[in-house]
Structures are given as structure tokens and as C-alpha cells.
Amino acid sequence: MNAFSQKIYLELPAPGQGDITADRERLLQGLEATFSPLAVSYKTYKKYAAVCRKAGFRVTCTLVYAGTHWELTRIEAGDTTAQNYGLAVDLGSTTVIMQSIDLNTGQVLAEKSRFNRQIDYGDEILSRIFYTKGRPDHLDELQASTVRTFCDLLDDLAAQTGIAPEAYSMMIVSGNTTMTHLFLGIDPWPIFEVPFTPMFNHTGFIPADDLSLPIGGLVYCMPSAANYLGGDIISGLLAARLDKQKKPSLFIDIGTNGEMVLGDENFLIAGAGAAGPALEGGISKSGMKAGPGAIDHVSITDGVLSCTTIDNARPKGICGSGIVDLLSEMLLNGWIDFSGKFNPDATDCIVPTEDGYALRYADGEETADGAPLFFNQTDITQYLDTKAAANTMVAYLLEAAGLGPEDIDQVFIAGAFCAHINLEAAINIGLYPDLPAGRFTVLGNSSLTGARALLLDYTLFDTVGALQHNIQYLEFGAASDFLTRMFAARFLPHTDLSLYPTVRQRLKERGILR
Known part of the structure; x- marks a missing residue:
């Protein structure tokens, strides 16, 4: 298991005559053969400095991978290697889902969800953005409400598993670009203002204490690629491994926004836009x-x-x-x-x-x-507006790549609603391209799946960076004929029935078409 957080039990020789190596250096010497380069912060070492001597230098060290090095985050007396836990989080604007994961086995021990407390400041993300505009105190309120949601979920998980929040050494969070800004208390307004550039794409590794989270380790947020292509989509691409596909494949996540990525091992083209709440029943x-x-x-x-x-x-x-x-x-x-x-x-x-x-x-x-x-x-x-927007976005991606619908080898469908979706029905109304059922893979909550995959395999960290870096992002809003093409896609399944041959055949069999 290549988990982001690993534990190692050490039995070190105690200082004695002729051996005057200091405790900290003695500990690092015992770790550096396996974990290098290695760092330990002053704050962490001060907290645990006395543990080694009290435990007779029989200790368990928790090491967290921090992108370029291993970070020592905890020292415990005795052998506690069997208790190694991490958290994967899907940070949604409405719902936050958190999983407790055994990092030794990869088992999901429990999963809990709660409404995001940010809802108190507006059901729509834009309402929350306007609430924080030019008001750092309001931004602090939104951040605190998100942290409270996380703490509520940690309490829920503790009630089911008996694992205290401080026992978790790593949390990976997937959320859209705006939600990540609000979680970290960083102004999201530039996302909605020309030229629509986020304040950041990468967060780095953040001590949980800095975010007022009670876990005993680090927090990492999946990076975003653009204003409307956030860490939840990068996480989804990791779940789908779109970068490993031999032939052009399509990733689709349709909710309030629609995010699409077309690509394979050679290229990635993405776009996003408002889709509406149709697929959430809204x-x-x-x-x-x-x-x-x-x-x-x-x-x-x-x-x-x-x-x-x-x-x-x-x-x-x-x-x-x-x-x-x-x-x-x-x-x-x-x-x-x-x-x-x-x-x-x-x-x-x-x-x-x-x-x-x-x-x-x-x-x-x-x-x-x-x-x-x-x-x-x-x-x-x-609904037709939502369907038309999604259909037109896919058409633009295919056109940008010089491909047709028939060239799509696999379609990866993400989003909560797709757990129950009838693929044939979705094709009948033009939501997805008219392709054989065997070319579709239902991912479900790929935001959470990708976060968990990374948590359990730190060697995927460079892959996440490559996914984020290699995406060519298309601005659908800049397309002069987008609305015209959307109008054509508002019909069921489409004004151009040649794009939907199997649907046309079904309609003929039913006597709807002659």
C-alpha cells in the first residue's frame, strides 16, 4: 500500500556512554533510510519531544508524503502501526461527503454526509460569493461554516468507528474551484470577474491546525485547472484514468454546471458551463x-x-x-x-x-x-435547456479535436444521479452520444473516488499534477454560435436525427416516425 500516510515502528538504542546523539537526530537517523527526504517542523517536534524517552525509544512515527518530501507529523509510544487512518472528502456546494479509510488495507470504514453549512449564506454559490465580496469578515464566516461542517462529519465518523479526529493523519479534499477558495478562506471573487482567473490552482499541503481542523496531520486539496474546472473534475479524471486511455474517451459530469473532458494518453481538451439543476431533480x-x-x-x-x-x-x-x-x-x-x-x-x-x-x-x-x-x-x-447545453458542449469538444461521436471509445459518466440512470433513456432524449452501452462506464461520485485513490497511492501525486497541467481549456462563452447550436440541440433527441440512429429506429418501430 502506497498510502499518503504511513506508520513505522522503531526500536532505537537509548543514549549511553559513547553515544550522545540527540533524541531528534537519533529519531531521524532511524527514519531516513526509508523516508527521504524527511522534514519535521518545530511545532511538531516540540509537541512530541518527550515521547521518545518516556517510551524507552520504542515509538511509532507517522510520516505523510508532502509532494517533495516526507513530513513527520506524530510520534506515539509503542507499536500503533495497526491504526493508520485517512480521510477523503467530496466538498460539494450543497452536500459534503466524508469517508474514513484504513490506510493499511484501503478499506472504507465509514462514510457520512451532511448539508454544507454554507447554505445558511445562500442556496446558490453566487449568493455566497456576493456575501463575501469586499468583506473579509464575511469570508471568514464562510470558511468557519465549512470547517464546522467538516467537524460535524468527523464527530459522525467517530460515533460509528470509534476513531478520534486526531487519529487521522491525512485528508484529501475534492471540490470545485469556488468551494476550495471558500474552504481556505481565500477571496473567490476573481473567479467571476474578467478574466475569470482563480486566486490559485494548487494549495500545497496545509497543516490541519492552520485550518482549525482537529485532525493530526496535513490537508491537501485537489488542484483546479480553470475557474469552472475544479479539483472535483481533476479527481474525476483520476478515477477514470482518462490519461491512460488508448483511444479518445469522454468524461461527463453534469449537475448545476456541466463539465466535459475529451482525451486520451495524448491529449486532454476540457470545457465547462452552466447546465442547470435538471439532473438533480431541481x-x-x-x-x-x-x-x-x-x-x-x-x-x-x-x-x-x-x-x-x-x-x-x-x-x-x-x-x-x-x-x-x-x-x-x-x-x-x-x-x-x-x-x-x-x-x-x-x-x-x-x-x-x-x-x-x-x-x-x-x-x-x-x-x-x-x-x-x-x-x-x-x-x-x-430540462431541454440543460440537455441542450450538455449536448452542445460535447459537440464543441469533438469539433476542437477533429472527431465525431463515432470516434469516442469510452464515455465515463460522473455525478450522483448517474447511479440510477437508464443509459438507453438518456440516449433517447439526447443527453449522451448514441453509442453502444458497452462504451459507457458509470463512475458515480468520481470526486470522492479520485480523492480516495490518491489518498491510497501517493505515487499518483505527479499524475494529478500532469492532469491539471495538460488540460487545454475551451471557453464555451467565447463561441459566437453557441446559443444557435444550443437551439438545435433543444429538440428530442436532436434536430439532426442522423446523430441518433438507434433512437430514430426506435421511433420508427413505435410509429412515431415514418
Whole structure:
């Protein structure tokens, strides 16, 4: 195991007649044969200086890899090598997920999630940015709220595992560029101001004490590549190992923003832009994130609509994967046309409302709160905007590389919603390129997966740097015809059906196309 943090047990000769080597130098001599170059800070050594003599020079040392050298972070009496723990964190704007990991075995001991306390300062990231603009005291508040979230999660993990926060010697954090700035208390405003350049891309290795975190070691944040291409995406690329692919492959992470990277072992081209909350269920009044009671799959058979929910709970709303299924099934059954407009003659489930037509996809007697669930024309329009943005971004990357959709060898899908996604349905509505199912790999939370992969293998540190450095970033906003091309992509699956031959065939089989 090449974990970022390693423990070594030493039995050193005690000072005696003819051996007057000082304790610190005696300790370093015992370590440098394995860990070199090696450093120990004054603060750390002062904290543990007395341990060696008290333990009869039978001690366990914790060493953390700090990019260019090993850092001695802890000295303990006796042999504690069996207790070696680290943390992987996905720092999201809404939810923070933290894993406790045994660095000797690679086992995930526990995983906990909490809402990010930053939500108190605004649901949207931009609200938080404006709150901190020109106000260092407000920036300190946002940083403190993030640290409190981390501390809450450490307490949650301790309750499950019995591992105290100070027993962790390394934390790797993956988050987007803005969230990393706020976590470190560094002004994020330049990210949103021309020329949209972050204050930093790399953080280096930070003593946890400097961030008021109670863990006993260092913190490292995944580097960003651009304002909208953050450490969470670099982490995802590490999880996918896009840089090791022999043929052009595509990484897609669609949430509130859409991030795309096209590449292989020879090149990496990336872009990002606003996508909207469609795939998190955020476009609909009855939309919700994936969780118990969320409708995750929809089917229409012989004119009858049926749904399944996560944990088989009574329906509370519909999440991103359910929306994808719903639109696909409505298209294939003629309940909506290619522009997403309802066909009220197709089914009694499409009913008139004050704002036009809407689909009643769950009756009140079925739902958790006794109220029926509706999906209206505005919901469809907002989804089509998200789908069109994602589709157009992919088209731009392919064009920049001189490739077509058929040249994509693998598609790596990241994001929480994709754990439940029906790939065929996603292709039917034009969310992903029309490729065989075998070319798709569902990564799930690749931000967390990449952080854990790096935590368990410090030799990947240079790979992370190379991923960040080698990405060619495209500014979609600078493309003069982006909106025009988005309009073409707003149709289901697209105005150019030659891009979706299998979907065209399904529509013909259903009698939707002639």
C-alpha cells in the first residue's frame, strides 16, 4: 500500500556512554533510510519531544508524503502501526461527503454526509460569493461554516468507528474551484470577474491546525485547472484514468454546471458551463435529489405509466434519473413531440392546469403526503435547456479535436444521479452520444473516488499534477454560435436525427416516425 500516510515502528538504542546523539537526530537517523527526504517542523517536534524517552525509544512515527518530501507529523509510544487512518472528502456546494479509510488495507470504514453549512449564506454559490465580496469578515464566516461542517462529519465518523479526529493523519479534499477558495478562506471573487482567473490552482499541503481542523496531520486539496474546472473534475479524471486511455474517451459530469473532458494518453481538451439543476431533480416543483421516496425509474406500457422509488418508499417527488426516464417514455409513446410539447390527446394523464398542460405522474393516494405529483411544460423546457447545453458542449469538444461521436471509445459518466440512470433513456432524449452501452462506464461520485485513490497511492501525486497541467481549456462563452447550436440541440433527441440512429429506429418501430 502506497498510502499518503504511513506508520513505522522503531526500536532505537537509548543514549549511553559513547553515544550522545540527540533524541531528534537519533529519531531521524532511524527514519531516513526509508523516508527521504524527511522534514519535521518545530511545532511538531516540540509537541512530541518527550515521547521518545518516556517510551524507552520504542515509538511509532507517522510520516505523510508532502509532494517533495516526507513530513513527520506524530510520534506515539509503542507499536500503533495497526491504526493508520485517512480521510477523503467530496466538498460539494450543497452536500459534503466524508469517508474514513484504513490506510493499511484501503478499506472504507465509514462514510457520512451532511448539508454544507454554507447554505445558511445562500442556496446558490453566487449568493455566497456576493456575501463575501469586499468583506473579509464575511469570508471568514464562510470558511468557519465549512470547517464546522467538516467537524460535524468527523464527530459522525467517530460515533460509528470509534476513531478520534486526531487519529487521522491525512485528508484529501475534492471540490470545485469556488468551494476550495471558500474552504481556505481565500477571496473567490476573481473567479467571476474578467478574466475569470482563480486566486490559485494548487494549495500545497496545509497543516490541519492552520485550518482549525482537529485532525493530526496535513490537508491537501485537489488542484483546479480553470475557474469552472475544479479539483472535483481533476479527481474525476483520476478515477477514470482518462490519461491512460488508448483511444479518445469522454468524461461527463453534469449537475448545476456541466463539465466535459475529451482525451486520451495524448491529449486532454476540457470545457465547462452552466447546465442547470435538471439532473438533480431541481427543475420541477416536485423534483428532489435521489433519496428514499424519490421516483428513480418510469415506464409506460400499453398506455399505463408506472414508477419505482428509491427504497420502495411512497413517492415524494422525482429525481434526475426519473426525469430522464419520464421524458424518454413520453417521447417513445407520443405523449410529447420532438420539441417537448405535450400531446393531450395521447393520455388522460396529461391534464390542463392554470399554466397550460401538465403530466400527472402519481396520484394523491399513492404519494407520501397525499398530494398528486405533476410535471409541467415549464419543467420540460428547463430540462431541454440543460440537455441542450450538455449536448452542445460535447459537440464543441469533438469539433476542437477533429472527431465525431463515432470516434469516442469510452464515455465515463460522473455525478450522483448517474447511479440510477437508464443509459438507453438518456440516449433517447439526447443527453449522451448514441453509442453502444458497452462504451459507457458509470463512475458515480468520481470526486470522492479520485480523492480516495490518491489518498491510497501517493505515487499518483505527479499524475494529478500532469492532469491539471495538460488540460487545454475551451471557453464555451467565447463561441459566437453557441446559443444557435444550443437551439438545435433543444429538440428530442436532436434536430439532426442522423446523430441518433438507434433512437430514430426506435421511433420508427413505435410509429412515431415514418
